[in-house]
Amino acid sequence: MSLENTINDALKTAMREKDKTALDALRAVKSQIILLKTEARGAEVSPEQEIAILQRMIKQRKDSYEQFTAQGRDDLATVETDQMKVIEKFLPAQLSPAELETEIKKIIEETGATSVKDLGKVMGTASKALAGKSDGKSISEMVKKLLS
Numbered sequence: 219m220s221l222e223n224t225i226n227d228a229l230k231t232a233m234r235e236k237d238k239t240a241l242d243a244l245r246a247v248k249s250q251i252i253l254l255k256t257e258a259r260g261a262e263v264s265p266e267q268e269i270a271i272l273q274r275m276i277k278q279r280k281d282s283y284e285q286f287t288a289q290g291r292d293d294l295a296t297v298e299t300d301q302m303k304v305i306e307k308f309l310p311a312q313l314s315p316a317e318l319e320t321e322i323k324k325i326i327e328e329t330g331a332t333s334v335k336d337l338g339k340v341m342g343t344a345s346k347a348l349a350g351k352s353d354g355k356s357i358s359e360m361v362k363k364l365l366s
Contacts, residue, residue, distance in 0.1 A: 221268040221308060222251050228308075243301040247275060247308070269350035272309050276302055277353070310350045315360075318352050322360050334365050 225248050232240035250271045254263055263271075279302045286295035313321065322344055331340045340361050348357055 220263070221265075221272075222248070222263070224308065225251070239297065239300045240304045243304040246301075247271065247305060250275065266349060269309065272305055273350070273353060275305050276309075279305070313348070313352045315356075318348070318356060318360050319364070321348060322357070322364055326361075326364060331365060334362070337361060337365060340365065 225244055229241065229244045229248065232244055251263055251268070254267060254271065255261070279298045283295050283298040283302070286292070286298060322340070325344050325347060326340055329336065329339050329343055331337075341358065344357050344361060345354060
């Protein structure tokens with residue numbers, strides 16, 4: 219089942235339960251999927267694109283959360299965290315820090331990286347291999363730590 223169908227089912231459930239937070243988050247995801255489909259002239263959205271949409275939306279909400287908490291707007295920050303939780307349900311399971319470290323060590327061995335100079339080579343491979351399983355910031359921090 220595609221993400222779009224899953225989102226539509228979740229939207230129906232949220233409407234029945236009158237869950238405003240879930241409705242807002244799910245409608246935002248659906249609009250991003252529709253926008254991507256119109257840009258691609260009706261072509262199907264790939265699973266990688268779906269994951270990228272979800273990750274981008276979570277990142278946007280994290281950024282908004284940080285801004286709202288810095289400004290003392292806890293009411294708006296709570297809305298952002300609630301929406302993040304709804305969106306995260308549709309992402310694949312995230313790697314723990316230990317699992318991430320293990321995966322990146324394998325990638326470093328495969329690429330033959332030995333120092334921070336090889337950061338770009340490792341990041342390119344790691345970003346593709348771990349797409350959807352971890353965010354780019356976590357991957358970057360782990361790669362830098364292991365290559366230092």
